[in-house]
Amino acid sequence: MPNPRVVSLDKIKVACQNCTLSALCLPLGLKEADVEKLDQIVKRSRPIQRGEALFHIGDPFQNIYAVKTGSFKTFVQSADGGEQVLGFHLPGELIGLDAILDNQHGCSAKALETSSICKIPFLQLETLATQLPSLQHQVFRLMSGEISKDTNMLMLLGNRSADERLATFLLSLSRRLAQRGFSATEFNLSMSRHDIASYLGLAVETVSRLFTRMQQEGLLQVDRKFVRLLDMDRLDELCEKNPHCHGRQLLP
Template identity: 50%
Template sequence: MSSSNNITPLFQDLAKLENEQHRAVCQDCSLSRLCLPLGLHNDDLVQLDKIIKRSNSYKRGHSLFSIDTPFKSLFVVRSGSFKTTISASNGREQVTGFYFPGEFIGLDAIHEQVYKSNARALESSSVCELPYENLQELGQEMPQLQLQLLSRLSKELSGDKGLMLLLGKKSAEEKLATYLLSLSKRFNERGYSATEFQLSMSRTDIGNHLGLAVETVSRLFSRFQEQGLIAIAGKTISLQAMDKMDALCK
Protein backbone atom coordinates (compact mmCIF):
# COMPACT_ATOMS: atom_id res chain seq x y z
CA MET A 1 0.00 0.00 0.00
CA SER A 2 1.34 3.38 -0.96
CA SER A 3 1.79 6.29 1.40
CA SER A 4 -1.36 7.77 -0.08
CA ASN A 5 -3.63 5.48 1.90
CA ASN A 6 -6.32 7.28 3.78
CA ILE A 7 -4.97 7.22 7.30
CA THR A 8 -2.09 9.30 8.53
CA PRO A 9 1.13 7.32 8.47
CA LEU A 10 3.64 7.65 11.27
CA PHE A 11 5.57 10.33 9.45
CA GLN A 12 7.34 7.56 7.59
CA ASP A 13 6.60 9.01 4.20
CA LEU A 14 8.54 12.12 5.11
CA ALA A 15 11.54 9.96 5.93
CA LYS A 16 11.16 8.10 2.70
CA LEU A 17 10.86 11.31 0.75
CA GLU A 18 13.98 12.74 2.27
CA ASN A 19 15.99 9.61 1.74
CA GLU A 20 15.04 9.72 -1.90
CA GLN A 21 16.31 13.28 -1.98
CA HIS A 22 19.65 12.11 -0.56
CA ARG A 23 18.92 13.84 2.74
CA ALA A 24 17.49 17.11 1.68
CA VAL A 25 19.22 20.26 2.77
CA CYS A 26 17.23 22.75 4.82
CA GLN A 27 16.24 24.69 1.71
CA ASP A 28 14.31 21.74 0.32
CA CYS A 29 13.01 20.35 3.60
CA SER A 30 9.26 20.28 3.92
CA LEU A 31 9.58 21.04 7.63
CA SER A 32 11.44 24.31 7.27
CA ARG A 33 8.33 26.32 8.00
CA LEU A 34 8.01 24.60 11.39
CA CYS A 35 11.70 24.35 12.15
CA LEU A 36 14.68 26.54 12.92
CA PRO A 37 14.96 28.00 9.37
CA LEU A 38 11.75 29.99 9.88
CA GLY A 39 12.51 33.59 9.05
CA LEU A 40 16.04 32.98 7.80
CA HIS A 41 17.26 34.30 4.46
CA ASN A 42 18.54 31.85 1.91
CA ASP A 43 22.21 32.78 2.45
CA ASP A 44 21.82 32.15 6.17
CA LEU A 45 20.08 28.88 5.47
CA VAL A 46 23.09 27.67 3.52
CA GLN A 47 25.28 28.46 6.52
CA LEU A 48 22.92 26.71 8.93
CA ASP A 49 22.78 23.72 6.66
CA LYS A 50 26.54 23.28 6.87
CA ILE A 51 26.57 22.62 10.61
CA ILE A 52 23.67 20.16 10.63
CA LYS A 53 24.37 16.45 10.91
CA ARG A 54 21.58 14.30 9.53
CA SER A 55 21.24 11.04 11.40
CA ASN A 56 20.44 7.57 10.21
CA SER A 57 17.31 5.97 11.50
CA TYR A 58 16.89 5.32 15.21
CA LYS A 59 14.98 2.11 15.82
CA ARG A 60 12.04 1.95 18.22
CA GLY A 61 13.23 2.17 21.81
CA HIS A 62 16.70 3.47 21.00
CA SER A 63 18.05 6.49 22.87
CA LEU A 64 19.13 9.75 21.33
CA PHE A 65 21.11 10.48 24.48
CA SER A 66 20.76 9.59 28.09
CA ILE A 67 20.40 11.45 31.29
CA ASP A 68 23.40 13.07 32.95
CA THR A 69 25.65 12.78 29.89
CA PRO A 70 27.46 15.88 28.60
CA PHE A 71 25.40 18.14 26.39
CA LYS A 72 26.78 18.48 22.86
CA SER A 73 23.88 19.00 20.50
CA LEU A 74 20.27 19.94 20.16
CA PHE A 75 18.16 17.61 18.04
CA VAL A 76 15.23 18.30 15.76
CA VAL A 77 12.97 15.43 14.83
CA ARG A 78 13.11 14.82 11.08
CA SER A 79 10.78 11.82 10.88
CA GLY A 80 9.03 9.55 13.36
CA SER A 81 8.57 10.49 16.99
CA PHE A 82 10.30 10.46 20.38
CA LYS A 83 9.45 10.58 24.05
CA THR A 84 11.52 12.18 26.78
CA THR A 85 11.51 10.96 30.38
CA ILE A 86 13.02 12.02 33.66
CA SER A 87 13.18 9.88 36.75
CA ALA A 88 12.91 10.29 40.48
CA SER A 89 15.62 8.84 42.70
CA ASN A 90 13.47 5.79 43.46
CA GLY A 91 13.19 4.88 39.79
CA ARG A 92 9.72 6.18 39.00
CA GLU A 93 9.68 7.79 35.57
CA GLN A 94 7.72 10.70 34.16
CA VAL A 95 7.20 11.09 30.43
CA THR A 96 7.87 14.81 30.05
CA GLY A 97 7.03 15.12 26.39
CA PHE A 98 6.40 13.63 22.98
CA TYR A 99 8.22 15.08 19.98
CA PHE A 100 7.19 15.15 16.32
CA PRO A 101 8.92 16.37 13.15
CA GLY A 102 10.22 19.92 13.44
CA GLU A 103 10.22 19.84 17.26
CA PHE A 104 13.35 20.36 19.37
CA ILE A 105 14.76 17.88 21.83
CA GLY A 106 17.38 18.73 24.44
CA LEU A 107 16.57 22.38 25.12
CA ASP A 108 16.52 21.73 28.87
CA ALA A 109 20.18 20.67 28.71
CA ILE A 110 21.57 24.07 27.76
CA HIS A 111 21.65 25.44 31.28
CA GLU A 112 23.71 22.79 33.01
CA GLN A 113 25.38 21.58 29.80
CA VAL A 114 24.22 18.09 30.70
CA TYR A 115 21.21 16.20 29.30
CA LYS A 116 18.55 16.22 32.00
CA SER A 117 16.31 13.64 30.41
CA ASN A 118 16.31 10.49 28.34
CA ALA A 119 15.04 10.63 24.75
CA ARG A 120 13.80 7.44 23.09
CA ALA A 121 12.42 6.78 19.63
CA LEU A 122 8.79 5.59 19.64
CA GLU A 123 9.13 4.16 16.13
CA SER A 124 11.83 4.22 13.43
CA SER A 125 12.80 7.85 13.46
CA SER A 126 15.49 10.24 12.35
CA VAL A 127 16.77 13.60 13.57
CA CYS A 128 18.85 16.57 12.55
CA GLU A 129 21.67 17.12 15.00
CA LEU A 130 22.68 20.71 15.76
CA PRO A 131 26.04 20.89 17.54
CA TYR A 132 25.47 23.60 20.10
CA GLU A 133 28.92 25.16 19.79
CA ASN A 134 28.48 25.68 16.07
CA LEU A 135 24.98 26.95 16.59
CA GLN A 136 26.33 29.49 19.07
CA GLU A 137 28.95 30.78 16.66
CA LEU A 138 26.42 31.00 13.87
CA GLY A 139 24.00 32.81 16.14
CA GLN A 140 26.47 35.62 16.64
CA GLU A 141 26.36 36.38 12.94
CA MET A 142 22.66 35.69 12.49
CA PRO A 143 20.44 37.52 14.96
CA GLN A 144 17.38 35.86 13.40
CA LEU A 145 18.73 32.47 14.38
CA GLN A 146 19.17 33.54 17.99
CA LEU A 147 15.66 34.89 18.11
CA GLN A 148 14.32 31.65 16.65
CA LEU A 149 16.10 29.69 19.35
CA LEU A 150 14.75 31.90 22.12
CA SER A 151 11.31 31.64 20.61
CA ARG A 152 11.43 27.83 20.52
CA LEU A 153 12.55 27.64 24.13
CA SER A 154 9.78 30.03 25.09
CA LYS A 155 7.23 27.96 23.21
CA GLU A 156 8.20 24.78 25.01
CA LEU A 157 8.12 26.63 28.32
CA SER A 158 4.63 27.86 27.61
CA GLY A 159 3.51 24.37 26.66
CA ASP A 160 4.93 22.96 29.88
CA LYS A 161 3.00 25.51 31.95
CA GLY A 162 -0.11 24.22 30.21
CA LEU A 163 0.88 20.70 31.19
CA MET A 164 1.22 21.83 34.79
CA LEU A 165 -2.36 23.04 34.65
CA LEU A 166 -3.39 19.72 33.13
CA LEU A 167 -1.53 17.63 35.72
CA GLY A 168 -2.53 19.76 38.68
CA LYS A 169 -6.12 20.66 37.99
CA LYS A 170 -7.80 18.51 35.37
CA SER A 171 -9.85 15.32 35.74
CA ALA A 172 -8.87 12.13 33.92
CA GLU A 173 -11.42 12.82 31.19
CA GLU A 174 -10.27 16.39 30.70
CA LYS A 175 -6.64 15.27 30.59
CA LEU A 176 -7.17 12.75 27.82
CA ALA A 177 -9.39 15.07 25.78
CA THR A 178 -6.81 17.85 26.07
CA TYR A 179 -4.07 15.47 25.02
CA LEU A 180 -5.92 14.19 21.96
CA LEU A 181 -6.68 17.71 20.78
CA SER A 182 -3.07 18.75 21.28
CA LEU A 183 -1.97 15.82 19.11
CA SER A 184 -4.60 16.70 16.52
CA LYS A 185 -3.36 20.26 16.32
CA ARG A 186 0.26 19.22 15.95
CA PHE A 187 -0.52 16.65 13.24
CA ASN A 188 -2.54 19.23 11.40
CA GLU A 189 0.27 21.79 11.55
CA ARG A 190 2.43 19.16 9.87
CA GLY A 191 0.05 18.73 6.98
CA TYR A 192 -1.69 15.61 8.25
CA SER A 193 -5.30 14.99 9.06
CA ALA A 194 -6.51 16.64 12.26
CA THR A 195 -9.04 13.86 12.78
CA GLU A 196 -7.34 10.60 11.85
CA PHE A 197 -3.90 9.64 13.01
CA GLN A 198 -1.73 6.97 14.57
CA LEU A 199 -0.77 6.95 18.23
CA SER A 200 2.89 6.05 18.09
CA MET A 201 3.11 5.92 21.89
CA SER A 202 1.72 3.13 24.09
CA ARG A 203 -1.27 3.56 26.42
CA THR A 204 1.22 3.27 29.26
CA ASP A 205 3.23 6.22 27.92
CA ILE A 206 0.07 8.31 27.48
CA GLY A 207 -1.07 7.51 31.02
CA ASN A 208 2.34 8.23 32.44
CA HIS A 209 2.54 11.57 30.66
CA LEU A 210 -0.91 12.61 31.87
CA GLY A 211 -0.53 11.37 35.43
CA LEU A 212 -3.00 8.49 34.95
CA ALA A 213 -2.86 4.71 35.26
CA VAL A 214 -2.91 2.69 32.02
CA GLU A 215 -6.22 1.19 33.01
CA THR A 216 -7.76 4.63 33.26
CA VAL A 217 -6.56 5.50 29.77
CA SER A 218 -7.99 2.26 28.36
CA ARG A 219 -11.33 2.80 30.07
CA LEU A 220 -11.53 6.37 28.83
CA PHE A 221 -10.77 5.35 25.25
CA SER A 222 -13.57 2.80 25.51
CA ARG A 223 -15.97 5.34 26.98
CA PHE A 224 -15.12 8.03 24.45
CA GLN A 225 -15.84 5.44 21.76
CA GLU A 226 -19.20 4.45 23.31
CA GLN A 227 -20.10 8.14 23.43
CA GLY A 228 -19.27 8.54 19.76
CA LEU A 229 -16.42 10.97 20.41
CA ILE A 230 -13.78 8.79 18.81
CA ALA A 231 -13.27 5.58 16.91
CA ILE A 232 -10.21 3.73 18.07
CA ALA A 233 -8.65 0.46 16.95
CA GLY A 234 -5.22 -0.32 18.30
CA LYS A 235 -3.00 2.60 17.46
CA THR A 236 -5.34 4.16 14.92
CA ILE A 237 -7.66 6.82 16.23
CA SER A 238 -10.25 8.99 14.57
CA LEU A 239 -11.76 12.03 16.29
CA GLN A 240 -15.42 12.10 15.38
CA ALA A 241 -16.72 15.04 17.38
CA MET A 242 -14.04 17.67 17.78
CA ASP A 243 -16.54 20.18 19.19
CA LYS A 244 -17.65 17.86 21.98
CA MET A 245 -14.04 16.89 22.60
CA ASP A 246 -13.14 20.53 22.86
CA ALA A 247 -15.94 21.10 25.37
CA LEU A 248 -14.47 18.29 27.51
CA CYS A 249 -11.10 20.04 27.87
CA LYS A 250 -12.58 22.71 30.14
Protein backbone atom coordinates in the same frame (compact mmCIF):
# COMPACT_ATOMS: atom_id res chain seq x y z
CA MET B 1 7.44 24.56 -16.33
CA PRO B 2 10.59 25.75 -14.63
CA ASN B 3 13.13 23.27 -13.38
CA PRO B 4 13.01 23.42 -9.61
CA ARG B 5 16.65 22.43 -9.39
CA VAL B 6 17.94 25.76 -10.58
CA VAL B 7 15.99 28.21 -8.47
CA SER B 8 17.54 29.16 -5.19
CA LEU B 9 14.28 28.46 -3.42
CA ASP B 10 15.20 24.86 -3.83
CA LYS B 11 17.91 25.26 -1.27
CA ILE B 12 15.31 26.13 1.25
CA LYS B 13 13.36 23.08 0.30
CA VAL B 14 16.42 20.94 0.80
CA ALA B 15 16.99 22.47 4.18
CA CYS B 16 13.37 21.89 4.96
CA GLN B 17 13.66 18.23 4.19
CA ASN B 18 16.51 18.13 6.65
CA CYS B 19 14.17 19.63 9.14
CA THR B 20 16.54 22.47 9.67
CA LEU B 21 14.07 24.87 8.25
CA SER B 22 10.99 23.23 9.58
CA ALA B 23 12.19 23.30 13.15
CA LEU B 24 14.35 26.36 13.35
CA CYS B 25 13.05 28.64 10.66
CA LEU B 26 9.49 27.79 9.96
CA PRO B 27 8.03 30.48 12.16
CA LEU B 28 9.58 32.86 9.65
CA GLY B 29 12.53 35.07 10.45
CA LEU B 30 15.51 33.66 8.59
CA LYS B 31 16.81 34.93 5.29
CA GLU B 32 17.53 32.45 2.60
CA ALA B 33 21.26 32.98 2.70
CA ASP B 34 21.21 32.39 6.43
CA VAL B 35 19.29 29.17 6.05
CA GLU B 36 22.13 27.98 3.91
CA LYS B 37 24.70 28.73 6.58
CA LEU B 38 22.58 27.03 9.16
CA ASP B 39 22.19 24.04 6.95
CA GLN B 40 25.94 23.67 6.83
CA ILE B 41 26.31 22.98 10.53
CA VAL B 42 23.46 20.49 10.72
CA LYS B 43 24.56 16.88 10.78
CA ARG B 44 22.56 14.22 9.07
CA SER B 45 21.98 11.02 10.92
CA ARG B 46 21.10 7.41 10.23
CA PRO B 47 17.57 6.26 11.07
CA ILE B 48 16.87 5.48 14.69
CA GLN B 49 15.04 2.28 15.50
CA ARG B 50 12.05 1.98 17.78
CA GLY B 51 13.23 1.81 21.39
CA GLU B 52 16.66 3.16 20.58
CA ALA B 53 17.90 6.00 22.78
CA LEU B 54 18.82 9.41 21.42
CA PHE B 55 20.58 10.27 24.64
CA HIS B 56 20.44 9.25 28.27
CA ILE B 57 19.93 11.33 31.34
CA GLY B 58 23.27 12.69 32.49
CA ASP B 59 24.88 12.53 29.06
CA PRO B 60 27.03 15.58 28.30
CA PHE B 61 25.11 18.12 26.28
CA GLN B 62 26.41 18.72 22.80
CA ASN B 63 23.57 18.75 20.32
CA ILE B 64 19.97 19.67 20.11
CA TYR B 65 17.85 17.42 17.95
CA ALA B 66 15.08 18.18 15.50
CA VAL B 67 12.72 15.33 14.73
CA LYS B 68 12.58 14.76 10.99
CA THR B 69 10.25 11.77 10.85
CA GLY B 70 8.82 9.47 13.49
CA SER B 71 8.46 10.39 17.13
CA PHE B 72 10.25 10.33 20.46
CA LYS B 73 9.45 10.43 24.14
CA THR B 74 11.51 12.09 26.84
CA PHE B 75 11.40 10.63 30.33
CA VAL B 76 13.16 10.10 33.62
CA GLN B 77 13.56 6.83 35.44
CA SER B 78 12.00 6.43 38.87
CA ALA B 79 13.43 4.55 41.81
CA ASP B 80 11.71 1.23 41.07
CA GLY B 81 12.52 1.27 37.36
CA GLY B 82 9.29 2.91 36.34
CA GLU B 83 9.27 5.81 33.92
CA GLN B 84 7.85 9.29 34.20
CA VAL B 85 7.17 10.55 30.70
CA LEU B 86 7.89 14.25 30.28
CA GLY B 87 6.91 14.80 26.69
CA PHE B 88 6.34 13.47 23.19
CA HIS B 89 8.15 14.92 20.21
CA LEU B 90 6.68 14.88 16.73
CA PRO B 91 8.22 15.80 13.38
CA GLY B 92 9.47 19.38 13.35
CA GLU B 93 9.87 19.58 17.10
CA LEU B 94 13.07 19.99 19.06
CA ILE B 95 14.59 17.87 21.79
CA GLY B 96 17.28 18.81 24.29
CA LEU B 97 16.74 22.51 24.92
CA ASP B 98 16.52 21.89 28.65
CA ALA B 99 20.12 20.71 28.85
CA ILE B 100 21.87 24.02 28.23
CA LEU B 101 21.92 25.23 31.80
CA ASP B 102 23.59 22.22 33.38
CA ASN B 103 25.49 21.24 30.27
CA GLN B 104 24.08 17.75 30.57
CA HIS B 105 20.79 16.14 29.68
CA GLY B 106 18.17 16.18 32.42
CA CYS B 107 16.12 13.42 30.85
CA SER B 108 16.43 10.51 28.45
CA ALA B 109 15.02 10.40 24.94
CA LYS B 110 13.88 7.26 23.15
CA ALA B 111 12.38 6.63 19.71
CA LEU B 112 8.77 5.47 19.73
CA GLU B 113 9.05 4.19 16.17
CA THR B 114 11.66 4.15 13.43
CA SER B 115 12.61 7.80 13.23
CA SER B 116 15.10 10.19 11.75
CA ILE B 117 16.53 13.34 13.23
CA CYS B 118 18.81 16.27 12.54
CA LYS B 119 21.63 16.83 14.94
CA ILE B 120 22.52 20.47 15.57
CA PRO B 121 25.78 21.09 17.47
CA PHE B 122 24.78 23.69 20.00
CA LEU B 123 28.16 25.41 20.25
CA GLN B 124 28.19 25.98 16.51
CA LEU B 125 24.61 27.17 16.61
CA GLU B 126 25.53 29.68 19.28
CA THR B 127 28.47 30.94 17.27
CA LEU B 128 26.35 31.29 14.17
CA ALA B 129 23.62 33.01 16.18
CA THR B 130 26.13 35.64 17.25
CA GLN B 131 26.73 36.40 13.59
CA LEU B 132 23.11 36.21 12.51
CA PRO B 133 20.82 38.28 14.72
CA SER B 134 17.75 36.81 13.05
CA LEU B 135 18.94 33.33 13.96
CA GLN B 136 19.57 34.36 17.52
CA HIS B 137 16.08 35.75 17.67
CA GLN B 138 14.72 32.54 16.23
CA VAL B 139 16.44 30.44 18.88
CA PHE B 140 15.07 32.70 21.59
CA ARG B 141 11.62 32.27 20.13
CA LEU B 142 11.94 28.52 19.99
CA MET B 143 13.04 28.32 23.59
CA SER B 144 10.27 30.67 24.61
CA GLY B 145 7.81 28.42 22.82
CA GLU B 146 9.15 25.48 24.78
CA ILE B 147 8.44 27.35 28.02
CA SER B 148 4.92 28.18 26.88
CA LYS B 149 4.35 24.56 26.00
CA ASP B 150 5.34 23.43 29.47
CA THR B 151 3.19 26.14 30.98
CA ASN B 152 0.18 24.86 29.12
CA MET B 153 0.95 21.39 30.36
CA LEU B 154 1.03 22.70 33.91
CA MET B 155 -2.44 24.08 33.44
CA LEU B 156 -3.56 20.75 32.11
CA LEU B 157 -2.21 18.70 34.98
CA GLY B 158 -2.89 21.30 37.60
CA ASN B 159 -6.61 21.18 37.87
CA ARG B 160 -8.33 19.03 35.36
CA SER B 161 -10.18 15.75 35.39
CA ALA B 162 -9.01 12.65 33.60
CA ASP B 163 -11.46 13.21 30.73
CA GLU B 164 -10.20 16.70 30.11
CA ARG B 165 -6.60 15.55 30.21
CA LEU B 166 -7.06 12.86 27.60
CA ALA B 167 -9.15 15.13 25.39
CA THR B 168 -6.53 17.86 25.62
CA PHE B 169 -3.79 15.38 24.85
CA LEU B 170 -5.56 14.07 21.76
CA LEU B 171 -6.33 17.54 20.45
CA SER B 172 -2.75 18.58 21.05
CA LEU B 173 -1.54 15.65 18.96
CA SER B 174 -4.13 16.47 16.33
CA ARG B 175 -3.08 20.09 16.08
CA ARG B 176 0.61 19.32 15.95
CA LEU B 177 0.18 16.65 13.31
CA ALA B 178 -2.07 18.90 11.23
CA GLN B 179 0.64 21.56 11.38
CA ARG B 180 2.91 19.12 9.58
CA GLY B 181 0.36 18.27 6.95
CA PHE B 182 -0.92 15.05 8.50
CA SER B 183 -4.58 14.37 9.11
CA ALA B 184 -6.06 16.17 12.10
CA THR B 185 -8.67 13.52 12.75
CA GLU B 186 -6.98 10.21 12.00
CA PHE B 187 -3.61 9.18 13.28
CA ASN B 188 -1.64 6.48 14.99
CA LEU B 189 -0.58 6.76 18.59
CA SER B 190 3.06 5.79 18.50
CA MET B 191 3.23 5.71 22.28
CA SER B 192 1.84 2.99 24.55
CA ARG B 193 -1.12 3.45 26.88
CA HIS B 194 1.41 3.29 29.67
CA ASP B 195 3.31 6.26 28.22
CA ILE B 196 0.12 8.26 27.80
CA ALA B 197 -0.93 7.50 31.36
CA SER B 198 2.43 8.51 32.77
CA TYR B 199 2.44 11.70 30.74
CA LEU B 200 -1.05 12.67 31.87
CA GLY B 201 -0.52 11.67 35.47
CA LEU B 202 -3.08 8.88 35.38
CA ALA B 203 -3.15 5.13 35.87
CA VAL B 204 -2.94 2.96 32.76
CA GLU B 205 -6.31 1.46 33.57
CA THR B 206 -7.89 4.89 33.72
CA VAL B 207 -6.62 5.76 30.25
CA SER B 208 -7.88 2.50 28.88
CA ARG B 209 -11.31 3.03 30.41
CA LEU B 210 -11.44 6.58 29.08
CA PHE B 211 -10.75 5.44 25.54
CA THR B 212 -13.50 2.88 25.85
CA ARG B 213 -15.99 5.36 27.24
CA MET B 214 -15.17 8.10 24.77
CA GLN B 215 -15.73 5.61 22.01
CA GLN B 216 -19.08 4.58 23.47
CA GLU B 217 -20.08 8.22 23.63
CA GLY B 218 -19.20 8.73 19.99
CA LEU B 219 -16.38 11.16 20.65
CA LEU B 220 -13.86 9.04 18.85
CA GLN B 221 -13.08 5.68 17.40
CA VAL B 222 -10.10 3.75 18.63
CA ASP B 223 -8.56 0.52 17.48
CA ARG B 224 -5.35 -0.35 19.18
CA LYS B 225 -2.91 2.39 18.11
CA PHE B 226 -5.21 3.94 15.57
CA VAL B 227 -7.46 6.83 16.58
CA ARG B 228 -10.14 8.69 14.66
CA LEU B 229 -11.53 11.82 16.27
CA LEU B 230 -15.24 11.98 15.48
CA ASP B 231 -16.65 14.90 17.45
CA MET B 232 -14.06 17.65 17.60
CA ASP B 233 -16.58 20.10 19.02
CA ARG B 234 -17.33 18.07 22.09
CA LEU B 235 -13.66 17.28 22.54
CA ASP B 236 -12.97 21.00 22.41
CA GLU B 237 -15.59 21.64 25.05
CA LEU B 238 -13.89 19.17 27.34
CA CYS B 239 -10.63 21.10 27.03
CA GLU B 240 -12.08 24.50 27.64
CA LYS B 241 -13.62 23.67 30.97
CA ASN B 242 -12.88 25.83 33.92
CA PRO B 243 -9.97 24.44 35.90
CA HIS B 244 -11.86 24.90 39.13
CA CYS B 245 -14.99 23.07 38.13
CA HIS B 246 -13.20 19.91 37.11
CA GLY B 247 -15.84 19.45 34.49
CA ARG B 248 -17.26 16.55 36.35
CA GLN B 249 -20.83 17.48 35.72
CA LEU B 250 -20.19 17.10 32.02
CA LEU B 251 -20.25 13.35 31.93
CA PRO B 252 -23.03 11.03 33.05
